[in-house]
Amino acid sequence: MKSLKKSAIATIINAALLSAAGTSISAFAAEEETAKKSNQLEVIQVTARKRVENAQEVPVAVSALQGDNLDAYSSAGMDIRFLNAKIPSLSIESSFGRSFPRFYVRGLGNTDFDLNASQPVSLVVDEVVQENAILKGFPVFDVERVEVLRGPQGTLFGRNTPAGLVKFDTVKPSQEFDGYGSVSYGSRGAVDTSGAVGGALTDRLSARVSLLWQDKDDYIDNQAPGFEAKDEQGGYTEKAARVQFLYEGDDFTALLNYHTRDLDGSPIAFRANVIKAGTNELVDNYENDVVYQDAASRSTQQVESEGASLKLEWELKNHTITSISAWESAEIYSRADIDGGYGCGFCGQDNGPGFVPFEAESADGIPDHDQLTQELRLSSNFDGDLNYQVGVFYFDEELTIENFNYNTADNGVLNGYVEQQQDTTAWAVFGSVDYVVSDDLKVTAGLRYSDDEKDFSANRLVGAPIPPVNLNLSDDHISWDLSANYKVNDDVNWYGRVANSFRAPSIQGRVLFGSEATTAESETITSYETGIKSDVLDGQGRVNATVFYYTMDDQQLTAVGGDTNTNRLINADKTTGYGFELDTQWVLSDELNATFNLSYNKTEIKDDSISIPVPDRVTLNVTDPINNSGFALLDGNSLPHAPEWISNFTLRYTKELADGNFFASGDISYRSKINMFLYESVEFEGKELIETGLRTGYTWSEGDYEYEVAAFVRNLFDEQQVIGAVDFNNNTGIVNEERYVGAEFKVNFF
Structure with a gap:
């Protein structure tokens, strides 16, 4: 262990020395047409600090993704998980499929699959926090830019977050008439259609309407004896819309946003004994389009969500007042054959594939959900050296959760039902001060007071009776951050940041099988980072790097699964993380552009008393020490779904041809191995994942129209491996998306 730590630290030191020579991590995406015309990279503007700034001068580890790279990654009708391993230190996974994504930044995330699980990474869409993970699965379309802010956030954004923040900015209405239409067709009969149109309604009022429709046929056959069926799972129909109105007065603007989503499809496919015992390899006879399930015919997933926000902004002589009022609501019902097989070995029934100890068919639902948020900010616009922002934030969420269990042997008759109710109220005051010490040095200090309270109840209404569960948790905390940006020269900026934040207490009341809810007290984090952001080669390169350490x-x-189909919350005494992030962008020639990023994250649980139950099965090889109670000791383990290495490389070639442009682009993303659970085992160590994408096509213009035809492939080499698992029953796994080949036609109009 000591030698490993020295090696990792040495790697970080080397990265720091490299950054001193002019490398650093930064926002890497730019509109490539500008780059081609000027042979220089465009200045990237971000709103990471609630105002438009040059990304190279922001003392925050922020990456931005937009333009051609964003289009290429989201090809193939992908949901938000397409961002996995595309940005340094960011990974995303889900055991629900196209809904309930779980984000991880610098190794910090939450594997909890219950629908009230809190996450240490926030998603903010058009300045509105999407707290519940169901809201975070909203489709990505007509998006102008994605920003990822790494490290604790909260003194500028309404909802505090200890790990980081993913921020989406959609295309807004304007007085200029424009829009687009796009349609693609690909593998398994998948159709992906989206479009938008916007422009002026009056000389002060403009609007934009954005639409999405995605459809994929069921393609997974069920070959369980007695339950055979063709094309029973794997398909979906996804519809979404966004309507925005923007009023622009002399000193006042108002932006109204309404959005809605409707998903009808299949849950992610669980596959019993798909992992070869004693290894982390797929079984030899694995087929992506085949399952062996006795409850597949009842598997379904429906998600509906809608929301609205109103942003009002007043420009005064020396100040800007901003008000953001928002409402979000979501409903979901997701039912699946969790054991991924058929029969019950412990019941003496025929079972398979492999040995399936018992049946597990369950569902989770949200019949009622409402989130209300209100943010009010005052920002100064002084000409002098001192400026500030102050604000207040209010959050209210009412959430009803239903947990169902079914008797698969009796045609899926309901035999367990729990209703959970969680009401969360939070409020905060926050602010930051920017001070220009000199022409080269700027410092920022931020402070936030947060108060969170949760009221929770759970009742088992079907099944063995238990006493009702009633809990109330609350806490408050003062978060802070201090940062500085020093202009070394016209092309190099050095920054440093120290930040502290927290996550309020959490409740896990999934008492479908157990009889007690579990709680976790507040977690707090202090993070240290420093880096250099630089433009090199006369603006033809952007090479930035950050090193960080947090406790x-x-x-x-x-503790997901283990000896039962439930979750339990625990607190670790201390966790440490350290690493580096490298982000680069290059104009190699008038016709060739490239990006490359790399991150290293080392996480470690430091608690010699923490332990959790593990499955007692001979087919599972747990490598952690086991105590006298049969529990695995977690001290020294890395965090689950926390890859040490993430890397991504893109290359785009454009060549004038006839009256248009031929283009070809490729990307390769790499994610190193992961532990799928808190304990470590041979079978549940996810292998390294490498995915490659290609896209080629032709663009041309005619009058006020720009056209594009393209062919593309995602996961070019059809890398198939287990990316998630269920451990309480058998070696049940979730496998990543297969290779996807498609073609697209798109038109932009002005």
């Missing part, structure tokens, strides 16, 4: 006290962890 988290009382980290909230979720």
Whole structure:
């Protein structure tokens, strides 16, 4: 262990020395047409600090993704998980499929699959926090830019977050008439259609309408004896819309946003004994379009969500007042054959594939959900050296969760039902001060007071009776951050940042099988980072790097599965993380552009008393020490779904041809191995994942129209491996998306 730590630290030191020579991590995406015309990279503007700034001068580890790279990654009708391993230190996974994505930044995330699980990474869409993970699965379309802010956030954004923040900015209405239409067709009969149109309604009022429709046929056959069926799972129909109105007065603007989503499809496919015992390899006879399930015919997933926000902004002589009022609502019902097989070995029934101890068919639902948020900010616009922002934030969420269990042997008759109710109220005051010490040095200090309270109840209404569960948790915390940006020269900026934040107490009341809810007290984090952001080669390169270290006290962890189909919350005494992030962008020639990023994250649980139950099965090889109670000791383990290495490389070639442009682009993303659970085992160590994408096509213009035809492939080499698992029953796994080949036609109009 000591030699490993020295090696990692040495790697970080080397990265720091490299950054001193002019490398750093930064926002890497730019509109490539500008780059081609000027043979220089465009200045990237971000709103990471609630105002438009040059990304190279922001003392925050922020990456931005937009333009051609964003289009290429989201090809193939992908949901938000397409961002996985595309940005340094960011990974995303889900055991629900196209809904309930779980984000991880610098190794910090939450594997909890219950629908009230809190996450240490926030998603903010058009300045509105999407707290519940169901809201985070909203489709990505007509998006102008994605920003990822790494490290604790909260003194500028309404909802505090200890790990980081993913921020989406959609295309807004304007007085200029424009829009687009796009349609693609690909593998398994998948159709992906989206479009938008916007422009002026009056000389002060403009509007934009954005639409999405995606459809994919069921393609997974069920070959369980007695349950054979063709094309029973794998398909979906996804519809979404966004309507925005923008009023622009002399000193006042108002932006109204309404959005809605409707998903009808299949849950992610669980596959029993898909992992070869004693290894982390897929079984030899694995087929992506085949399952062996006795409850597949009842598997379904429906998601509906809608929301609205109103942003009002007043420009005064020396100040700007901003008000953002928002409402979000979501409903979901997701039912699946969790054991991924058929029969019950412990019941003496025929079972398979492999040995399936018992049946597990369950569902989770949200019949009622409402989130209300209100943010009010005052920002100064002084000409002098001192400026500030102050604000207040209010959050209210009412959430009803239903947990169902079914008797598969009796045609899926309901035999367990729990209703959970969680009401969360939070408020905060926050602010930051920017001070220009000199022409080269700027410092920023931020402070936030947060108060969170949760009221929770759970009742088992079907099944063995248990006493009702009633809990109330609350806490408050003062978060802070201090940062500085020093202009070394016209092309190089050095920054440093120290930040502290927290996550309020959490409740896990999934008492479908157990009889007690579990809680976790607040976690707090203090993070240190420094880096250099630089433009090199006369603006033809952008090479940036950051090194960081953090300590988290009382980290909230979720013991998923183990000896039963449930979740338990625990706190680890301390967790540490350290690493580096490298982000680069290059104009190699008038016709060739490239990006490359790399991140290293080392996480470690430091608690010699923490342990969790593990499955007692001979087919599972747990490598952690086991105590006298049969529990795995977690001290020294890395966090689950926390890859040490993430890397991504893109290359785009454009050549004038006839009256248009031929283009070809490729990307390769790499994610190193992961632990799928808190404990470590041979079978549940996810292998390294490498995925490659290609896209080629032709663009041309005619009058006020720009056309594009393209062919593309995602996961070019059809890398198939287990990316998630269920451990309480058998070696049940979730496998990543297969190779996807498609063609697209797109038109932009002005």
